[in-house]
Amino acid sequence: MPAHPDLIAQNAQFAKKIHQLSDSVYSAVGYAASNVHFLVGKAGIVLIDTTETTQAAENILNDFRAHSDLPITTIIYTHSHRDHISGATVFAEGREVEVIASDNFTSDLVGVDETRPAPNKALMARTKRHFGISLRPDERISVGVGPGDRPMKGMGAGYIEPTLRVSETTRITREGFDLELTKAPGETPDHIVVWLASQKTLFCGDNFYHAFPNLYAIRGTPYRDFDAWADTMDQLMDFEPEILAPGHTQPVIGAEAIRAALTDYRDAIRYVVSKTVEGMNAGLDPVTIAADLKLPEHLASKPYLQEFYGDVGYASRAYFAGTLGWFDGNPTSLAELPPAVEAAKIIALAGGAEAVLAAARTALSGNDAQWAMELADRLIACNQHKAEASQLKIEALRHIADFTVNAPTRNYYLLSARELEESLG
Known part of the structure; x- marks a missing residue:
């Protein structure tokens, strides 16, 4: 089945590879929708994120063992989305491991109150469509920030509940690495980023990836705070990283390239907000605002702001609903x-x-x-x-x-x- 050539070209971002970012830091990219990062110490390994399925985790761990056979002793979740927390048991290899997350970490894998009404069936149906689950590999070109053809066995099966929860900025030392864990809301409110100052390396989770940010997911999500996400870009730039290891797509190398990408990401989010607010104040409905909204050329031309995952129009409509609610302002709509x-x-x-x-x-x-x-x-x-x-x-x-x-x-x-x-x- 044909597909847009730019979407096909985006698959270069998911080339399966374990990248060696420094003597002791590795990133596994392209094995699944999300990346896994290894910090190899003298006696053990600190792991950042654990991917989406137990099968993907097994594949990553098997290939990574060519680089180190040390045990993984600490796991850090950057946030609670399933594609980052579902392979932990595989990496633990039967040992008791420390699992660190933010103090507002909330996962749908545990602690769900089954007595309360919830649109679980609707969410599952929409999630299946969003990610193209059950489409043939030739139909599912990609998921925008990850490969389409990837192992799905064990989705959500390998989660381990956090043993340590951190707030604001927390400094820890694990396996010889001095790490700074900082709350940085973006795609989720429970995001943390991990800063390895000695190697100028920032693990940013899903606050940045090589695509326009998914400010609204058509699978169905609560409102994502656009302003907080934009502010987080400034927060990330303050670290002055020379290596940016995202939760999806390839690492970004070089201080200037990273600053440019984060600046443009921030400006794109703020542009969507400003133009949507302009339309709202003019009395326009969300559909009309979204239909007319395009990024300015200096942003629209950037490779990491192409709409492979997030969509500018979807984002605008989400901002409208998240700030003014479902009512478009036209009294006819009140009893549609x-x-x-x-x-x-x-x-x-x-x-x-x-x-x-x-x-x-x-x-x-x-x-x-x-x-x-x-x-x-x-x-x-x-x-x-x-x-x-x-x-x-x-x-x-x-x-x-x-x-x-x-x-x-x-x-x-x-x-x-x-x-x-x-x-x-």
Whole structure:
């Protein structure tokens, strides 16, 4: 299946390799969606993050043993996302290990209150689409910040609960390394970064990676604090690192290159905020603001701000909802008709289901796939020409997927198309 050539080119960021960043620091990249970092001391190893599955962890550890056979004694979680905490038991190799995280670390792997209502089924369905889980390797080009073809056995299975929780800035010495652990909210509120001053190396978790930041994930997430994330970029620059080891994609080497990347990342986030606020204050709705919002050329041209993972429009809509809520300001929206009711009225106004179906076919043949989907959705909602409308939507989803540079969007469209196809029997 075709894919956007820029998205295919992004796979260079996930070339499978254990990078040696210095005499004692290594980063495993490309084995899974997220990276794993090894700090090799004289008697043991400090590990930063543990990847997403036990199988990926086994593969990483097996290859890393060519560099050192010392035991891993300390594990540091930069944050609580599953792709960073799910291989810990593999790296522990049956030993008791120290596990360090922030004091507000919260994982959905433990301590879940099953008595309270939660949209778990909806989240799992959307997560599956977001990451393209169950798509064929040739369909799932990547996940934007990690390879598409990667081991999925043992997802979430290797988590170990933290034994030490740190707040604000905490200085520790482990295996001969003097480390500074600092709270640095970004993609999650519980982020910490790890600073190895002796080697000018900063492990930044998911606060930076080689793609526009995922300020809103279409799998469904609570509001991510845009301003805090932008402020964290200044915090990271204050360390003046010469090596930046992110939670996804390749390391960044060189003080000037790192400062430029972090500055642009910060400015891109703040630009989305400022332009969205400008639209809000002008009384515009979130869809209109997002449709018109583009990064300025000096930012849009940067390779690490391409929308392989995050999306500028999605971010703008999330900021609107996170600050003003779901209401777009138009009083008509306060008692908006349910989709099935609205669809029936629009279909009648258009001259009937046959006319709408014909218009959807015309739109698709004219490469207006988005409009074709919107018309098809109205027919599906009313159960009128549902099979034909569903087939049109499947074709439209696959058409748009071929042209999108955003990996989660591509994955979501392709898997949604397959699910709809399977529902038709």
